[in-house]
Amino acid sequence: MHEPQPETVQIHINGKSVRVATGSTVAVALTLTEQACRISVRHEERGPLCAMGICMECRVTIDGVPSRLACQTLCQPNMDVRTHG
Amino acid sequence: MASVRQHSFDVLIVGGGPAGMAASSTAAAHGHKVAIVDDNPSLGGQIWRGRSFSSASKRAADKTAAAWYRKVQNAQITHLSGLRVFDSAQAGVLLAESQDGPNSQYGQWELHYRKLILATGAQERFLPFPGWTLRNVLGAGALQSMVKSGLPVAGKRIVVAGSGPLLLAVAAYMRAHGAQVVEICEQASMGQLAAFAFGLLASPERILQGMQYKLQLLGTPYRTGCWPVAAYGTQRLETVVLSDGRRTREIPCDYFACGFHLVPNVELPALLGCHLKNGFVEVDPLQQTSVPDIYCVGEPTGIGGLEQALVEGEIAGLASTGRVEQAQPLQRERKKMQSFTERLEKAFALRPELRRLPDAQTIVCRCEDVTFSQVREYASWRAVKLHTRCGMGPCQGRICGTAGEFLLGWNANSVRPPILPVRFQTMAVAPAIQEIKSQNG
Amino acid sequence: MSSSYDAIILGAGIVGAACALECARGGMRIAVVEGDVVGGGATAAGMGHIVIMDDSMAQLELTRYSQLLWAELAPELPEDTEYETTGTIWVAADQQEMEEVYRKQAVYGQQGIVTKVLDRPALRKMEPNLHPGLAGGLLVPSDAVLYPPCAARYLLEQAVRHDAVVVPKKAVRIGNGRVELNDGAILESQRIVNATGTAASDLTADLPMRKRKGHLVITDRAPGFVRHQLVELGYLRSAGSSTADSVAFNVQPRKTGQMLIGSSRQYDADHKEVDRSMLVRMLQRVQQYLPGIADLSVIRTWTGFRASTPDKLPLIGPYSDDPTIFLATGHEGLGITTSLATAKLLMNYFTGSRSAIPLEPYLPSRILLEAQHA
Structure with missing residues (x-):
């Protein structure tokens, strides 16, 4: 059986459009586009560590709501993602 | 303001991985009202998640997965996804928060249960070394989760390191997805692995063979007695440094997948007052914890892997719905696996050098x-x-x-609500417990 | 090694640590007995609000005096003490509470304490996240905040620099110049200072103290969300009540950008678990004042016990039955603020030197005498 080509979904990261495969998490979109999720207390760039909702490193602002976990949030059409919050 | 949604179940399962799936589909078989609550968008836990992205769906492991997905689909089970359990309001009531999708209100969920099955899984153990906070240094299972969640790794150079059988599974998975797995570094020594896990004639090749990864990992070096000491990069990862205690090697790579075996997620069991022993939830042969009506299955009872998780899930599914006799053959099966769990723990015990990372x-x-x-x-x-x-x-x-x-040597087991960060508005909702009680009569 | 000291301080909370430093700096040979984490008791459950309070004139004098001592010490405090002069805004919900603002301003003014009345627009400008319907408030610019466990540790470290000895044991019995430790060892001194907070009653019988439970909540970082410690004017009513369980709006900006949230008061709640109904009442109160806080994350909740006395004043000085036992406890919710003044007054008592404010209102004998007369 041949697997159907996954469709894509467009989201906005810090105002820039990004297109990823449907079903991708926001953490995937950020990693693909080589962007940090947050800036740490000592001003280091941070990305996902555990990818399962435990380390909280991937928290970003999604549609205006702060501290959402990029690794547990699926990209939805026109989602607005803000990093470094 | 956040709203309260109340639901009542005969059996509530926390955790939608294999153990939780087995427990729920088994419990639901006789018309009991059963629900799984999980904080991820879909079922499957870390090991089976995101099957839609898997191109290697014909592998043996996936047959098992497919069978359990079918069982869950065919059973009458309420699946509460994207819900994070953060507190227990009182015996028989868990509180969870939904974080589902854009523009949706955060809500407090009051989940009432007669029987509770905890299938909270495990997390990777991370050890700090210089550079471990760089972007693209992540857990071994974590990188696998990312790929399962849509991250393409074809052509990427990946070093897999740390400890435990998960490293091999991850490396094989990356290879299957077109990545160039530069090498796999297992901190445990060959002697350690040989003495406890794989017989006296152990060799890297035999271990790969024994764990059925030989063909999938053909050409990828599997080094034992080797561990990471540093990662370098300016904005993100560029190279990792590996050591065998005598010499170090610096290797360029795109991703460094590094986890030191697994530690159980026992925050919720601990919050509920379940007795822990050596960091694991203590259960009787029917998976019953020290707290009446609360069962625990899978990794929180001991890092035993997929098969053990499934069997424990089935046992708890039967026991929680009063079918103790049917659980007996499964209990025998479960008992045989016990020694595997113990051998695994010894085989992948962490070497003291790692304390100096x-x-x-x-x-x-x-x-x-x-x-x-x-x-x-x-x-x-x-x-x-x-x-x-x-x-x-x-x-x-x-x-x-x-x-x-x-x-x-810290004893880091203090647990207080909320067991995960929760929205202020969710925390500020008064429990409406009385109402549902009167509804239930 | 001699086990005899000029004074033995029991407890290395912020009060014990301050007493140890004051005495050691005065040239006394000091032992501090603490079997647990430094600053791990009520100190860890205090908000660290260095606040002037005017429930009584004696309370006003003590808090004012101690605040000045903190301001003097501030330049030498290490960074992890997170000392910051944020000021307090006593928030008035309506016109009736605005009258309380003017009353408070007059009382503070008589003591030479600078305050500023804020009308609705002024309050809004200073704290844009407060509910726009609030009537105004009173700004007390000299109030400060700090992180109590690190402050206690610093005070103790300074005491050790002045040759104080820390004995990591638990005192099990005290009296007649002797402190018996949990390992059976005996320390001797003619001045044994019981500064063990709510645990003081375990070592000294019949103290006029009750435990008063409080809840605290801390959020994730949201720098600038509030800028001053914000307390509702009804707080005094809440704190002053001797019977009912109460909550009051009390939010503090931490230097980290987090918000520390109080406060609840419960008598006779002995278990240290978080009480959901109190927590919910407290958080709902906060949401009324700061609606925008709803989307922020709560990352931790915890509880602690205040050692409260009938007249809301601490017990500082000799305990009548035994001339070798002294008290430095009963600070209720003001232990962090008044720790430094407590230490000064105790030292004044020991040396017979003149104190900056009268000692009498805080002497344990005031309550013990009252109890005998009753």
């Missing part, structure tokens, strides 16, 4: 950026938390606490 400036607590030099003088978890802020951030010590247990 962090240097003075290495960040131990990633939430609060507390360095090793700040924490190493404190003997107790409580003291280090109060005086350095280590463990006081949003992960509540899940990363630095487990590292500190190994590095400095």
